[in-house]
Amino acid sequence: MNNFDKNEPIVSFKNVCVAFKNTRVLKDLSFDIYPGEIVTIAGPSGSGKSTILKLLGNIIRMDSGEIVVNASRLGMAFQKSALFNSMTIWKNVALALEETTNLSKKKIRKKVKETLEMVSLSYTENMYPDELSGGMQKRISIARALVVSPEIILYDEPSTGLDPGIASKLEDDMIKLRDKTGVTSIVVTHDVETIKKVSDRVLVLYDGKIKWEGTKNEFITDNSPYPRSFRERCTIEDLLSQT
Amino acid sequence: MYRSAVEQIGEGGINLIKTFWYISRGKINYEEVARQIVTTGIGSLFIASITASFVGLVLTLQISNQLRQFGAEHFIGAIVSSSAIRELGPIISAIVVSGRVGSAVSAEIGSMKSSEQIDALIVFGIDPVRYLIVPRLLASAIITPLLCSLSTFLCIMSGMVLANSAFNLSFDTYLDTVRLVNTTYDVSVMLLKACIFGITIAIVATTTGLQVRGGAEAVGEAATKTVVWNYILIFIFNYFISSYFFRVGYE
Ligand SMILES: Nc1ncnc2c1ncn2[C@@H]1O[C@H](COP(=O)(O)OP(=O)(O)O)[C@@H](O)[C@H]1O
Numbered sequence: 345m346n347n348f349d350k351n352e353p354i355v356s357f358k359n360v361c362v363a364f365k366n367t368r369v370l371k372d373l374s375f376d377i378y379p380g381e382i383v384t385i386a387g388p389s390g391s392g393k394s395t396i397l398k399l400l401g402n403i404i405r406m407d408s409g410e411i412v413v414n415a416s417r418l419g420m421a422f423q424k425s426a427l428f429n430s431m432t433i434w435k436n437v438a439l440a441l442e443e444t445t446n447l448s449k450k451k452i453r454k455k456v457k458e459t460l461e462m463v464s465l466s467y468t469e470n471m472y473p474d475e476l477s478g479g480m481q482k483r484i485s486i487a488r489a490l491v492v493s494p495e496i497i498l499y500d501e502p503s504t505g506l507d508p509g510i511a512s513k514l515e516d517d518m519i520k521l522r523d524k525t526g527v528t529s530i531v532v533t534h535d536v537e538t539i540k541k542v543s544d545r546v547l548v549l550y551d552g553k554i555k556w557e558g559t560k561n562e563f564i565t566d567n568s569p570y571p572r573s574f575r576e577r578c579t580i581e582d583l584l585s586q587t
Numbered sequence: 588m589y590r591s592a593v594e595q596i597g598e599g600g601i602n603l604i605k606t607f608w609y610i611s612r613g614k615i616n617y618e619e620v621a622r623q624i625v626t627t628g629i630g631s632l633f634i635a636s637i638t639a640s641f642v643g644l645v646l647t648l649q650i651s652n653q654l655r656q657f658g659a660e661h662f663i664g665a666i667v668s669s670s671a672i673r674e675l676g677p678i679i680s681a682i683v684v685s686g687r688v689g690s691a692v693s694a695e696i697g698s699m700k701s702s703e704q705i706d707a708l709i710v711f712g713i714d715p716v717r718y719l720i721v722p723r724l725l726a727s728a729i730i731t732p733l734l735c736s737l738s739t740f741l742c743i744m745s746g747m748v749l750a751n752s753a754f755n756l757s758f759d760t761y762l763d764t765v766r767l768v769n770t771t772y773d774v775s776v777m778l779l780k781a782c783i784f785g786i787t788i789a790i791v792a793t794t795t796g797l798q799v800r801g802g803a804e805a806v807g808e809a810a811t812k813t814v815v816w817n818y819i820l821i822f823i824f825n826y827f828i829s830s831y832f833f834r835v836g837y838e
């Protein structure tokens with residue numbers, strides 16, 4: 345279905361199951377992601393998108409299945425930014441390097457400076473997160489994910505809660521970043537504009553499984569209910585019951 | 588309820604073991620420990636002082652009336668001080684730290700959890716136990732004995748002032764009986780008790796904070812839950828520690 349290079353996947357989910365209490369969220373979920381691509385996992389709210397990212401980030405554990413990740417460093421930009429609100433922006437970005445690497449103070453300073461420049465927010469370094477707008481917080485959250493030079497970056501609903509113009513700029517940055525660094529990008533969202541803009545490939549998550557998979561163009565043109573529900577902003581259930 | 592209590596205790600136990608493991612390997616951010624001591628300690632000084640002083644006053648009042656009936660007023664110092672050292676000082680400081688520091692720590696960590704900041708630490712490969720619990724536990728284990736010493740001191744001193752002004756007991760007589768009945772052993776047990784209470788408070792507060800799921804309401808619930816659990820545990824532990832050292836001390 346996709347025309348992306350079929351080399352070794354960098355992330356591979358095989359029959360992954362996750363349940364919380366009595367609700368099964370992921371049911372035998374399987375998919376592959378290849379190095380350097382921007383893959384969007386689209387799904388309605390509550391379908392388990394964040395759960396997938398949390399599995400990759402080792403925040404939660406799966407009940408069964410297998411996840412293979414061929415990367416040693418991973419960054420995550422959280423839905424609610426999740427900046428450390430007791431720390432300055434500088435400290436937010438520097439923390440991972442300070443706590444988990446043996447880099448010298450000087451090297452850390454250089455790296456943090458570069459990373460803040462990458463998101464054009466150097467001037468905020470002495471501010472605290474709550475002094476920044478929502479869009480700026482998201483960009484700092486991305487900078488914080490990038491500072492460890494990750495091979496994979498995870499974006500949880502990057503455009504949610506942002507004005508359309510600001511969201512669009514953020515999406516430009518995500519694409520530029522991949523083009524510049526080659527970082528594999530996994531984006532989860534239900535925002536059709538984000539899907540149409542950033543994706544090389546789209547996976548639609550529904551009822552705990554990938555129900556549809558295709559390129560961005562296929563997502564825009566395919567008449568299956570899964571991509572259509574996003575384009576027409578209606579629920580998948582409605583479209584499924586019509587057919 | 589029953590299940591959540593078991594889970595709570597289990598998770599607290601695991602966090603306690605992990606914390607001691609990090610401490611034993613020297614994974615301590617001393618700067619953060621100092622910061623925690625200063626911010627939490629100073630905030631508790633005032634309440635602890637007021638509480639302890641008034642407990643000393645009321646205790647002296649009640650005891651003096653009883654003792655006077657037997658013409659034994661000059662033992663006021665002995666009874667007030669041994670009550671303060673053995674029971675009241677540790678309990679007062681634990682209640683103050685639990686209400687003032689425990690609830691704040693649990694709300695702080697709870698709101699970090701609900702805003703995904705804890706998840707962010709985990710993704711970075713930073714264990715929240717090492718980064719958040721270790722410094723808070725050490726700070727609490729140091730602060731509580733210090734506040735306990737202050738509380739005990741003020742409790743004894745306020746008793747002395749009242750015994751002097753209301754019952755005409757001289758400072759010297761009061762202090763003589765204080766020296767007579769209390770030993771270094773009693774003071775060591777007092778400090779140990781306070782230290783155990785401090786550790787308990789920190790573990791309950793941080794564990795409850797890390798268990799928060801949801802928004803602002805869940806954070807508030809966590810703070811309340813922390814105080815309730817801490818009061819229960821402190822009074823239970825207090826009895827067992829007292830009875831253990833009572834037996835050991837007089838063998
Ligand atoms: N820690 C948790 N405990 C219980 N239920 C959870 C937990 N995390 C997520 N869920 C539930 O799992 C489902 C999927 O959640 P999530 O992955 O956050 O969805 P999405 O990101 O697609 O909106 C939701 O119904 C949510 O309520």
Ligand SMILES: [Mg+2]
Nearest residue numbers: 393394423500
């Ligand atoms: Mg989500």
